Amino acid sequence: MKKWHISAVLAIAILVTLGAFTNGSSGPIAKPDEGFKNLKVLPKNITDEQLDSVMANFSISLGVRCNFCHARKADTTKKGLDFASDKKDEKNIARNMFKMTAYLNSTYFNWNNSTRPDTIHYVVCYTCHRGGHEPDAKVFLHQIDSIEQMHRKNRPH
16 A cells, blocks of 8 residues: 555656646746746746646655745745745755756656656656655665665676
8 A cells, every 4th residue: 555655646746747847738827027036947937837836746745835945035024935035045955956857857767768667757856755855765775775786696707
């Protein structure tokens, strides 16, 4: 049951991420003058729906809420978060991780042309984070060990 649950969450995360970047969205594209401020990695013309989808994926994958990356408004008389602010280091870390996963997917995972069903098709935040704000390497140690043992066994002497 646990494997099914992890697979289901991973599948949802993949669908959310893929859906966030399709051009078939029915929502209007934000105009630059009224669009989002301080987008450095995400497309400037991203829709509200697409941005919400990406942020929901981050939230689910890391088990955090918006205030994990976004600072409160500087004006203490107003409630809410200042989404354009870069005051929290976590926001820049998220940007770098987003770039990293895009690089990994484009460089190492050619899932459109793969004929092997056992290959990883897509790296998303949940792939490593698994619901925690910091990835837990212990989760992967048994997989790394088994891969290393397989390579040692198959290595010519």
